[in-house]
Amino acid sequence: IPGGTDSPPHLPPWGNTDFLINELNTDTPGAAEDGEYIELWHPSGRRVSLQGIWILLFSAHNNKPYREISLSGHFTTSKGYFLLGSDRLVPAPSLRLPPNTIQNGPDAVALYRSPFGPPSAGQRGIPTKGLLDAVVYRQRGSDQEAQELSKALTPGQLPLLEDPEVLPGDEALSRCRGLYPYDLSAFSVAPPTPLRENSCPRPPPAPEGVVISEVASSHWTNHSQQRAFVELHGPPMMNLRGLVLSVFDQERTGTVIALPLTGYIDRDGFYMIGNVTGADQTFPEGSTVPVRGAVVLCYDLFSVCRAGTALTNSSLRDVLVFSENRQLLSSLSTSRGRQVMPALRSVEDGPVSLSRCSCCEVRSSSSWTSSSPTPHSTNLCPSSAFSSQIDLCLGPLSSDWYGQSGDCSGLIHRKRVAEVADYLEQRCHCGISALYLQGANFSCVSGWLRVWGNIQALSDHQKALIIQTSHMNPSSAETDVCSSPTTGRYTGAASALGLQIGLIVAVLLLLGLGAALFTYFYRRRRPLDYYTMELSEHAEGLSDL
The missing domain is CATH 1.20.5 (Single alpha-helices involved in coiled-coils or other helix-helix interfaces)
Known part of the structure; x- marks a missing residue:
């Protein structure tokens, strides 16, 4: 990339996504019409060559291009923008057009990658080969005059209206709600911002009470029928407008899915996103929930939500991180707790999902457990119906445990049940989380953790795994340390020291x-x-x- 610079922090690299139409001003106030422009953007946010890129301006009167413009030899700015427009436009465009070049509509602007000549040269009618993006627009009273352009370039969508009554002064059609090509719903009427971040209207008031309820990846099982999905839960018939679902992959920099949500929570309180039966919205083609990554429910400008960095408490509505990647965890720094990893062993057979249990707080890793998927129904959570009595004595871990140098006394002093559950899961590998230990007692003597009492489970299968762990034969050292635990729910090294002084x-x-x-x-x-x-x-x- 000649003259390339590092991607700015608010614009992550976007995989293989190509150039997009970012802003379009087709009708400026006054008779001169010398402020019209077309702004392109490359989602990498970097300086990129436009070799082989063409812009075609179509007229709806004959469905043919009235101007074909080659952009070969040009480059985007260091932030990925490219501007072509009228002579007197400020800032100056990289490619100048004579006044009144861009017609007011009904018309269309289409963007192509065509390295061997103009896109219309080898195609009859409206060319679609090599099409990267397109916008079909109109004036008032011309709704039906661009049907052929819409059918070929933006099928199933109505042309956009650059409504002069929305804002005082000049205005433009700005990309605000998505980075998917040919998606006219991504555009809003907004103030012109050539070569700058679009000035998009603020989203409506945030829908309250909507959380991520369940997440499943097709990679979390060998079961061939497993499909990836994200399930939301909230008040029945709640409008989701303004919320954005973002999915991150620890193996790829930046967001892999950024989906503005549409529609309503159903009457049962559920909303499904994914390529599954009964989904309310589908993932973009070729996108899915990764093996390791994060799912974020965001309320903010689309450009902020898609970046996923420096999110505030108000914009980060909910998050689930299932990754050990520290950079990903730090970028979602307003989330509480730590990551939640799927435990395939917790389910006897078939697919696995991460499920939120209704008893727990939002954005907390203690709210989640591995279970069998339950799309459009109540999640499976640990139950006393599968509880068992355990009496475990666990020695210090070989690695540091959250700064405790392998000693469990710090966990007991602060009553950090989630960390005790993680400590147990390191030995059991059967899906234990803080949800399972509501009826358990802990003590710690000389770095040895004893857990006894009731521990819940999801099923008889998981109950058997927990009992199997509790029946592991302790060594003689463990027997000596754990043979006479101090009574009480939490005891630790401080009590042992007091006994010695006494x-x-x-x-x-x-x-x-x-x-x-x-x-x-x-x-x-x-x-x-x-x-x-x-x-x-x-x-x-x-x-x-």
């Missing part, structure tokens, strides 16, 4: 008492001689005087 004080008191008794009895057995008595009496007489 024993030392008791020993010192006993030694002092023994010395006093020895002196007393020794003097009784050996009375003073006459001479000593006489001196004592003489001294008493002198004191009386």
Whole structure:
């Protein structure tokens, strides 16, 4: 990439996505019409060559291009923008057009990659080979005059209206809600911003009470029928406008899916996104939930949500991170807790999903567990119906445990049940999370963690795995440490230290008492001689005087 620069932080590289039409101003105030322009953008946000790229301007009167413009030899700016427009446009365009070149409509602008000549040269009618993006637009009263252009370039969609009554002064059609080509719903009427970030209208008030309920990836099982999906849960018939679902892959920089949500939560409180039966919205073609990554429910400008960096508490409505990638975790820094990893062993057979249990807070890793998928129905959560009695004694882990150097005492002192659950899961690998330990007790002596009491499970299969772990034969060292746990729900190293100090004080008191008794009895057995008595009496007489 000649003269390329690093991608700015708010614009991540976007995989294989090609050039897009980013902004279009076809009708400026006044008779001169010398402020019209077409702005292109490459989602990498970098300086990129436009070799082989063509723009065709179509007229709806004959469905033929009235101008074909080759952009070969040009480059985008360092932020990925390219501007062509009228002479007097400020900032100056990279490619100047005579005044009144771009017609007011009904017409269309189409973008092509055609390295061997104009796109119309080898195709009859409206060319579609090599089409990268297109916008069909109109004026008031011309709704039906661009049907052929719409059918070929933006099928199933109505032409856009650059409505002069929306804003005072000049206005443009700006890409605000998506980076998918030929998607006219991504555009809004907005103030012109050539070579700058689009000035999009703020989304409506955020839908309250909508959370990520369940996430499944087709990679989390060997089951051939598993499909990836994201399930949301919220108040029935809640309008989702303004929310954006973003999906991140730890193996790829940036967002792999950024989907503005449309429609409503159903009457049962569910909304499904994915290529599954009964989905309310589908993933873009070729996109899916990755093996390791994150799913984010965002409320903000689309450009902010798609970047996924520096999200505020108000814009980050919910998040699920299933990745060990520290950079991904830090980019979603407003999330509470840590990542949640799918435990395939927790399900006996078939696909696995990550499910939120309704008892828990939003954006918390303690809210999630691995289970069988339950699209459009209540999630499977740990239940007392599958509880069992356990009595585990676990030695220090070989690696540091959240800064505790393998010692569990810090976990018990702060009553961090989620970390105790993680500690257990390292040994069991059966899907244990904080949800399972609501009836359990913990103690820690000399770095050994003891867990006893009731532990819940999802099924008889998972219950059997937990019982199997609890029946592991402890070593002699474990038996000595865990044989007499201190009573109470949480005990730790501090209580053990207090016991040691108490024993030392008791020993010192006993030694002092023994010395006093020895002196007393020794003097009784050996009375003073006459001479000593006489001196004592003489001294008493002198004191009386």
